[in-house]
Amino acid sequence: MRYVKWTFWLLIFVLVGGFLHYTLPQHDIVRIVGIENRRIDIGENSIFWSRAEVGMTDSTSRDVFFINAVYPNGKTMEYRNEDTGWGWPPYFKIDSFGLQTRTKDLVSTASDPVWVQVTHYGWRNKFFTIFPNAVSVKRVAGPDVTVIPWVSIIVLVTLAFILFMIRRMWMQFRERMVDPAMVRAEQAFDRVDARADEVRAGARGLWGRFRSWLDSWKSKPKR
CATH class of the missing domain: 4.10.220 (Light-harvesting Protein)
Incomplete structure:
Protein backbone atom coordinates (compact mmCIF):
# COMPACT_ATOMS: atom_id res chain seq x y z
CA MET A 1 0.00 0.00 0.00
CA ARG A 2 2.92 2.33 0.62
CA TYR A 3 4.04 2.07 -3.00
CA VAL A 4 0.47 2.58 -4.23
CA LYS A 5 0.19 5.73 -2.12
CA TRP A 6 3.44 7.23 -3.40
CA THR A 7 2.58 6.28 -6.98
CA PHE A 8 -0.79 8.01 -6.65
CA TRP A 9 0.75 11.23 -5.30
CA LEU A 10 3.51 11.14 -7.93
CA LEU A 11 0.88 10.84 -10.67
CA ILE A 12 -1.05 13.78 -9.18
CA PHE A 13 2.14 15.85 -9.01
CA VAL A 14 3.03 15.09 -12.65
CA LEU A 15 -0.47 15.92 -13.91
CA VAL A 16 -0.77 19.16 -11.95
CA GLY A 17 2.80 20.19 -12.74
CA GLY A 18 2.32 19.50 -16.45
CA PHE A 19 -0.95 21.45 -16.48
CA LEU A 20 0.64 24.46 -14.80
CA HIS A 21 3.75 24.32 -17.01
CA TYR A 22 1.56 24.31 -20.13
CA THR A 23 -0.83 27.01 -18.93
CA LEU A 24 1.36 29.56 -17.15
CA PRO A 25 3.08 32.24 -19.26
CA GLN A 26 6.67 31.67 -20.36
CA HIS A 27 9.10 34.23 -21.77
CA ASP A 28 11.57 33.66 -24.60
CA ILE A 29 14.23 36.08 -25.83
CA VAL A 30 14.46 35.51 -29.57
CA ARG A 31 15.04 37.17 -32.92
CA ILE A 32 12.03 37.19 -35.23
CA VAL A 33 13.04 35.95 -38.69
CA GLY A 34 9.66 35.68 -40.39
CA ILE A 35 5.90 35.40 -40.17
CA GLU A 36 3.46 33.38 -42.22
CA ASN A 37 -0.17 32.42 -42.59
CA ARG A 38 -0.68 28.68 -42.99
CA ARG A 39 -3.76 26.55 -43.67
CA ILE A 40 -4.08 23.99 -40.90
CA ASP A 41 -6.32 20.92 -40.69
CA ILE A 42 -7.03 20.43 -37.00
CA GLY A 43 -6.94 16.71 -36.20
CA GLU A 44 -6.35 14.48 -33.20
CA ASN A 45 -4.22 17.14 -31.48
CA SER A 46 -7.09 19.66 -31.47
CA ILE A 47 -6.75 20.04 -27.69
CA PHE A 48 -3.47 21.91 -28.32
CA TRP A 49 -5.05 24.42 -30.72
CA SER A 50 -7.11 27.43 -29.74
CA ARG A 51 -10.52 28.33 -31.05
CA ALA A 52 -10.85 30.29 -34.26
CA GLU A 53 -10.37 34.05 -34.14
CA VAL A 54 -13.18 35.83 -32.33
CA GLY A 55 -15.92 36.70 -34.81
CA MET A 56 -15.00 33.91 -37.24
CA THR A 57 -16.49 30.46 -37.75
CA ASP A 58 -14.80 27.73 -35.77
CA SER A 59 -13.71 24.94 -38.11
CA THR A 60 -11.41 21.94 -38.21
CA SER A 61 -9.62 23.58 -41.15
CA ARG A 62 -8.59 27.23 -40.91
CA ASP A 63 -5.81 29.73 -41.48
CA VAL A 64 -3.40 30.12 -38.56
CA PHE A 65 -0.75 32.79 -38.07
CA PHE A 66 2.78 31.59 -37.31
CA ILE A 67 5.85 33.40 -35.99
CA ASN A 68 9.30 32.04 -36.83
CA ALA A 69 12.12 32.89 -34.44
CA VAL A 70 15.72 32.07 -33.55
CA TYR A 71 17.25 31.88 -30.06
CA PRO A 72 20.56 33.60 -29.30
CA ASN A 73 22.26 30.17 -29.46
CA GLY A 74 20.95 29.60 -32.99
CA LYS A 75 18.16 27.15 -32.20
CA THR A 76 14.87 27.77 -33.94
CA MET A 77 11.38 28.14 -32.50
CA GLU A 78 7.96 28.40 -34.11
CA TYR A 79 4.95 29.97 -32.39
CA ARG A 80 1.33 29.97 -33.42
CA ASN A 81 -0.65 33.19 -33.05
CA GLU A 82 -4.25 32.36 -32.19
CA ASP A 83 -6.97 34.06 -30.18
CA THR A 84 -7.95 32.50 -26.87
CA GLY A 85 -11.16 34.54 -26.59
CA TRP A 86 -12.99 33.98 -23.33
CA GLY A 87 -11.99 30.32 -23.09
CA TRP A 88 -9.11 28.53 -21.44
CA PRO A 89 -6.36 29.47 -20.76
CA PRO A 90 -7.75 32.79 -19.47
CA TYR A 91 -5.49 35.15 -21.42
CA PHE A 92 -8.50 36.83 -23.08
CA LYS A 93 -6.48 37.32 -26.25
CA ILE A 94 -8.57 38.68 -29.13
CA ASP A 95 -5.95 40.61 -31.16
CA SER A 96 -4.05 37.95 -33.10
CA PHE A 97 -4.19 40.14 -36.24
CA GLY A 98 -2.69 43.10 -34.38
CA LEU A 99 -0.02 40.90 -32.81
CA GLN A 100 0.93 39.59 -36.25
CA THR A 101 1.32 43.17 -37.51
CA ARG A 102 3.50 44.18 -34.55
CA THR A 103 5.59 41.05 -35.01
CA LYS A 104 6.13 41.83 -38.71
CA ASP A 105 7.58 45.18 -37.69
CA LEU A 106 10.14 43.37 -35.48
CA VAL A 107 11.56 41.01 -38.14
CA SER A 108 15.35 41.32 -38.32
CA THR A 109 18.43 39.68 -39.77
CA ALA A 110 21.48 38.09 -38.14
CA SER A 111 23.66 41.03 -39.23
CA ASP A 112 21.32 43.59 -37.66
CA PRO A 113 19.39 41.70 -34.96
CA VAL A 114 16.40 43.01 -33.04
CA TRP A 115 15.86 41.01 -29.86
CA VAL A 116 12.30 40.41 -28.79
CA GLN A 117 10.63 39.00 -25.69
CA VAL A 118 7.88 36.61 -26.76
CA THR A 119 5.42 35.77 -24.00
CA HIS A 120 3.61 32.52 -24.70
CA TYR A 121 2.01 29.45 -23.17
CA GLY A 122 2.13 25.84 -24.30
CA TRP A 123 4.80 23.52 -25.65
CA ARG A 124 6.63 22.89 -28.90
CA ASN A 125 6.53 19.25 -29.95
CA LYS A 126 7.50 18.27 -33.48
CA PHE A 127 6.20 14.70 -33.24
CA PHE A 128 2.65 15.75 -32.29
CA THR A 129 2.80 19.03 -34.28
CA ILE A 130 2.23 21.20 -31.23
CA PHE A 131 3.13 24.89 -31.16
CA PRO A 132 3.15 27.32 -28.23
CA ASN A 133 0.70 30.20 -28.60
CA ALA A 134 2.29 33.67 -28.57
CA VAL A 135 0.44 36.11 -26.33
CA SER A 136 2.56 39.23 -26.71
CA VAL A 137 5.82 40.48 -28.22
CA LYS A 138 8.04 43.26 -26.89
CA ARG A 139 11.39 44.59 -28.02
CA VAL A 140 14.19 44.26 -25.45
CA ALA A 141 17.68 45.67 -25.11
CA GLY A 142 19.55 42.49 -25.93
CA PRO A 143 19.74 38.70 -25.78
CA ASP A 144 21.00 38.70 -22.16
CA VAL A 145 18.11 40.62 -20.64
CA THR A 146 16.66 39.09 -17.45
CA VAL A 147 12.91 38.48 -17.35
CA ILE A 148 11.24 37.87 -13.99
CA PRO A 149 8.06 35.76 -14.43
CA ASP A 193 -14.21 -7.42 22.75
CA ALA A 194 -14.16 -7.37 26.57
CA ARG A 195 -17.81 -8.41 26.69
CA ALA A 196 -17.12 -11.20 24.20
CA ASP A 197 -14.20 -12.39 26.35
CA GLU A 198 -16.48 -12.43 29.40
CA VAL A 199 -19.10 -14.43 27.52
CA ARG A 200 -16.48 -16.92 26.31
CA ALA A 201 -15.05 -17.19 29.82
CA GLY A 202 -18.53 -17.78 31.23
CA ALA A 203 -19.25 -20.38 28.61
CA ARG A 204 -16.03 -22.22 29.41
CA GLY A 205 -16.87 -22.12 33.12
CA LEU A 206 -20.36 -23.46 32.52
CA TRP A 207 -19.01 -26.23 30.28
CA GLY A 208 -16.41 -27.09 32.88
CA ARG A 209 -19.01 -27.42 35.60
CA PHE A 210 -21.14 -29.55 33.29
CA ARG A 211 -18.17 -31.82 32.57
CA SER A 212 -17.49 -32.15 36.30
CA TRP A 213 -21.13 -33.10 36.93
CA LEU A 214 -20.93 -35.77 34.22
CA ASP A 215 -17.73 -37.13 35.69
CA SER A 216 -19.41 -37.43 39.09
CA TRP A 217 -21.87 -39.93 37.62
CA LYS A 218 -19.19 -42.16 36.26
CA SER A 219 -18.46 -45.30 38.21
CA LYS A 220 -15.46 -45.02 40.41
CA PRO A 221 -12.68 -47.55 39.75
CA LYS A 222 -12.67 -50.56 42.03
CA ARG A 223 -9.90 -50.80 44.58
Whole structure:
Protein backbone atom coordinates (compact mmCIF):
# COMPACT_ATOMS: atom_id res chain seq x y z
CA MET A 1 0.00 0.00 0.00
CA ARG A 2 2.92 2.33 0.62
CA TYR A 3 4.04 2.07 -3.00
CA VAL A 4 0.47 2.58 -4.23
CA LYS A 5 0.19 5.73 -2.12
CA TRP A 6 3.44 7.23 -3.40
CA THR A 7 2.58 6.28 -6.98
CA PHE A 8 -0.79 8.01 -6.65
CA TRP A 9 0.75 11.23 -5.30
CA LEU A 10 3.51 11.14 -7.93
CA LEU A 11 0.88 10.84 -10.67
CA ILE A 12 -1.05 13.78 -9.18
CA PHE A 13 2.14 15.85 -9.01
CA VAL A 14 3.03 15.09 -12.65
CA LEU A 15 -0.47 15.92 -13.91
CA VAL A 16 -0.77 19.16 -11.95
CA GLY A 17 2.80 20.19 -12.74
CA GLY A 18 2.32 19.50 -16.45
CA PHE A 19 -0.95 21.45 -16.48
CA LEU A 20 0.64 24.46 -14.80
CA HIS A 21 3.75 24.32 -17.01
CA TYR A 22 1.56 24.31 -20.13
CA THR A 23 -0.83 27.01 -18.93
CA LEU A 24 1.36 29.56 -17.15
CA PRO A 25 3.08 32.24 -19.26
CA GLN A 26 6.67 31.67 -20.36
CA HIS A 27 9.10 34.23 -21.77
CA ASP A 28 11.57 33.66 -24.60
CA ILE A 29 14.23 36.08 -25.83
CA VAL A 30 14.46 35.51 -29.57
CA ARG A 31 15.04 37.17 -32.92
CA ILE A 32 12.03 37.19 -35.23
CA VAL A 33 13.04 35.95 -38.69
CA GLY A 34 9.66 35.68 -40.39
CA ILE A 35 5.90 35.40 -40.17
CA GLU A 36 3.46 33.38 -42.22
CA ASN A 37 -0.17 32.42 -42.59
CA ARG A 38 -0.68 28.68 -42.99
CA ARG A 39 -3.76 26.55 -43.67
CA ILE A 40 -4.08 23.99 -40.90
CA ASP A 41 -6.32 20.92 -40.69
CA ILE A 42 -7.03 20.43 -37.00
CA GLY A 43 -6.94 16.71 -36.20
CA GLU A 44 -6.35 14.48 -33.20
CA ASN A 45 -4.22 17.14 -31.48
CA SER A 46 -7.09 19.66 -31.47
CA ILE A 47 -6.75 20.04 -27.69
CA PHE A 48 -3.47 21.91 -28.32
CA TRP A 49 -5.05 24.42 -30.72
CA SER A 50 -7.11 27.43 -29.74
CA ARG A 51 -10.52 28.33 -31.05
CA ALA A 52 -10.85 30.29 -34.26
CA GLU A 53 -10.37 34.05 -34.14
CA VAL A 54 -13.18 35.83 -32.33
CA GLY A 55 -15.92 36.70 -34.81
CA MET A 56 -15.00 33.91 -37.24
CA THR A 57 -16.49 30.46 -37.75
CA ASP A 58 -14.80 27.73 -35.77
CA SER A 59 -13.71 24.94 -38.11
CA THR A 60 -11.41 21.94 -38.21
CA SER A 61 -9.62 23.58 -41.15
CA ARG A 62 -8.59 27.23 -40.91
CA ASP A 63 -5.81 29.73 -41.48
CA VAL A 64 -3.40 30.12 -38.56
CA PHE A 65 -0.75 32.79 -38.07
CA PHE A 66 2.78 31.59 -37.31
CA ILE A 67 5.85 33.40 -35.99
CA ASN A 68 9.30 32.04 -36.83
CA ALA A 69 12.12 32.89 -34.44
CA VAL A 70 15.72 32.07 -33.55
CA TYR A 71 17.25 31.88 -30.06
CA PRO A 72 20.56 33.60 -29.30
CA ASN A 73 22.26 30.17 -29.46
CA GLY A 74 20.95 29.60 -32.99
CA LYS A 75 18.16 27.15 -32.20
CA THR A 76 14.87 27.77 -33.94
CA MET A 77 11.38 28.14 -32.50
CA GLU A 78 7.96 28.40 -34.11
CA TYR A 79 4.95 29.97 -32.39
CA ARG A 80 1.33 29.97 -33.42
CA ASN A 81 -0.65 33.19 -33.05
CA GLU A 82 -4.25 32.36 -32.19
CA ASP A 83 -6.97 34.06 -30.18
CA THR A 84 -7.95 32.50 -26.87
CA GLY A 85 -11.16 34.54 -26.59
CA TRP A 86 -12.99 33.98 -23.33
CA GLY A 87 -11.99 30.32 -23.09
CA TRP A 88 -9.11 28.53 -21.44
CA PRO A 89 -6.36 29.47 -20.76
CA PRO A 90 -7.75 32.79 -19.47
CA TYR A 91 -5.49 35.15 -21.42
CA PHE A 92 -8.50 36.83 -23.08
CA LYS A 93 -6.48 37.32 -26.25
CA ILE A 94 -8.57 38.68 -29.13
CA ASP A 95 -5.95 40.61 -31.16
CA SER A 96 -4.05 37.95 -33.10
CA PHE A 97 -4.19 40.14 -36.24
CA GLY A 98 -2.69 43.10 -34.38
CA LEU A 99 -0.02 40.90 -32.81
CA GLN A 100 0.93 39.59 -36.25
CA THR A 101 1.32 43.17 -37.51
CA ARG A 102 3.50 44.18 -34.55
CA THR A 103 5.59 41.05 -35.01
CA LYS A 104 6.13 41.83 -38.71
CA ASP A 105 7.58 45.18 -37.69
CA LEU A 106 10.14 43.37 -35.48
CA VAL A 107 11.56 41.01 -38.14
CA SER A 108 15.35 41.32 -38.32
CA THR A 109 18.43 39.68 -39.77
CA ALA A 110 21.48 38.09 -38.14
CA SER A 111 23.66 41.03 -39.23
CA ASP A 112 21.32 43.59 -37.66
CA PRO A 113 19.39 41.70 -34.96
CA VAL A 114 16.40 43.01 -33.04
CA TRP A 115 15.86 41.01 -29.86
CA VAL A 116 12.30 40.41 -28.79
CA GLN A 117 10.63 39.00 -25.69
CA VAL A 118 7.88 36.61 -26.76
CA THR A 119 5.42 35.77 -24.00
CA HIS A 120 3.61 32.52 -24.70
CA TYR A 121 2.01 29.45 -23.17
CA GLY A 122 2.13 25.84 -24.30
CA TRP A 123 4.80 23.52 -25.65
CA ARG A 124 6.63 22.89 -28.90
CA ASN A 125 6.53 19.25 -29.95
CA LYS A 126 7.50 18.27 -33.48
CA PHE A 127 6.20 14.70 -33.24
CA PHE A 128 2.65 15.75 -32.29
CA THR A 129 2.80 19.03 -34.28
CA ILE A 130 2.23 21.20 -31.23
CA PHE A 131 3.13 24.89 -31.16
CA PRO A 132 3.15 27.32 -28.23
CA ASN A 133 0.70 30.20 -28.60
CA ALA A 134 2.29 33.67 -28.57
CA VAL A 135 0.44 36.11 -26.33
CA SER A 136 2.56 39.23 -26.71
CA VAL A 137 5.82 40.48 -28.22
CA LYS A 138 8.04 43.26 -26.89
CA ARG A 139 11.39 44.59 -28.02
CA VAL A 140 14.19 44.26 -25.45
CA ALA A 141 17.68 45.67 -25.11
CA GLY A 142 19.55 42.49 -25.93
CA PRO A 143 19.74 38.70 -25.78
CA ASP A 144 21.00 38.70 -22.16
CA VAL A 145 18.11 40.62 -20.64
CA THR A 146 16.66 39.09 -17.45
CA VAL A 147 12.91 38.48 -17.35
CA ILE A 148 11.24 37.87 -13.99
CA PRO A 149 8.06 35.76 -14.43
CA TRP A 150 5.94 37.75 -11.98
CA VAL A 151 2.63 36.26 -13.11
CA SER A 152 3.84 32.68 -12.64
CA ILE A 153 5.34 33.55 -9.25
CA ILE A 154 2.09 35.15 -8.04
CA VAL A 155 -0.03 32.23 -9.29
CA LEU A 156 2.23 29.59 -7.73
CA VAL A 157 2.47 31.43 -4.40
CA THR A 158 -1.31 31.83 -4.35
CA LEU A 159 -1.85 28.13 -5.07
CA ALA A 160 0.68 27.19 -2.39
CA PHE A 161 -1.15 29.42 0.12
CA ILE A 162 -4.52 27.89 -0.80
CA LEU A 163 -3.14 24.36 -0.42
CA PHE A 164 -1.59 25.32 2.92
CA MET A 165 -4.91 26.70 4.19
CA ILE A 166 -6.80 23.62 2.97
CA ARG A 167 -4.32 21.39 4.80
CA ARG A 168 -4.64 23.47 7.97
CA MET A 169 -8.44 23.27 7.84
CA TRP A 170 -8.28 19.52 7.26
CA MET A 171 -5.88 19.05 10.18
CA GLN A 172 -8.18 21.07 12.45
CA PHE A 173 -11.23 19.14 11.24
CA ARG A 174 -9.41 15.86 11.81
CA GLU A 175 -8.26 16.92 15.29
CA ARG A 176 -11.73 18.09 16.34
CA MET A 177 -14.00 15.59 14.58
CA VAL A 178 -12.25 12.59 13.04
CA ASP A 179 -9.75 11.69 15.79
CA PRO A 180 -12.31 11.83 18.65
CA ALA A 181 -14.72 9.75 16.58
CA MET A 182 -11.98 7.18 15.93
CA VAL A 183 -11.14 7.09 19.66
CA ARG A 184 -14.81 6.54 20.56
CA ALA A 185 -15.11 3.81 17.93
CA GLU A 186 -11.95 2.11 19.23
CA GLN A 187 -13.26 2.27 22.80
CA ALA A 188 -16.58 0.80 21.68
CA PHE A 189 -14.77 -2.05 19.93
CA ASP A 190 -12.70 -2.64 23.07
CA ARG A 191 -15.86 -2.86 25.16
CA VAL A 192 -17.39 -5.30 22.68
CA ASP A 193 -14.21 -7.42 22.75
CA ALA A 194 -14.16 -7.37 26.57
CA ARG A 195 -17.81 -8.41 26.69
CA ALA A 196 -17.12 -11.20 24.20
CA ASP A 197 -14.20 -12.39 26.35
CA GLU A 198 -16.48 -12.43 29.40
CA VAL A 199 -19.10 -14.43 27.52
CA ARG A 200 -16.48 -16.92 26.31
CA ALA A 201 -15.05 -17.19 29.82
CA GLY A 202 -18.53 -17.78 31.23
CA ALA A 203 -19.25 -20.38 28.61
CA ARG A 204 -16.03 -22.22 29.41
CA GLY A 205 -16.87 -22.12 33.12
CA LEU A 206 -20.36 -23.46 32.52
CA TRP A 207 -19.01 -26.23 30.28
CA GLY A 208 -16.41 -27.09 32.88
CA ARG A 209 -19.01 -27.42 35.60
CA PHE A 210 -21.14 -29.55 33.29
CA ARG A 211 -18.17 -31.82 32.57
CA SER A 212 -17.49 -32.15 36.30
CA TRP A 213 -21.13 -33.10 36.93
CA LEU A 214 -20.93 -35.77 34.22
CA ASP A 215 -17.73 -37.13 35.69
CA SER A 216 -19.41 -37.43 39.09
CA TRP A 217 -21.87 -39.93 37.62
CA LYS A 218 -19.19 -42.16 36.26
CA SER A 219 -18.46 -45.30 38.21
CA LYS A 220 -15.46 -45.02 40.41
CA PRO A 221 -12.68 -47.55 39.75
CA LYS A 222 -12.67 -50.56 42.03
CA ARG A 223 -9.90 -50.80 44.58
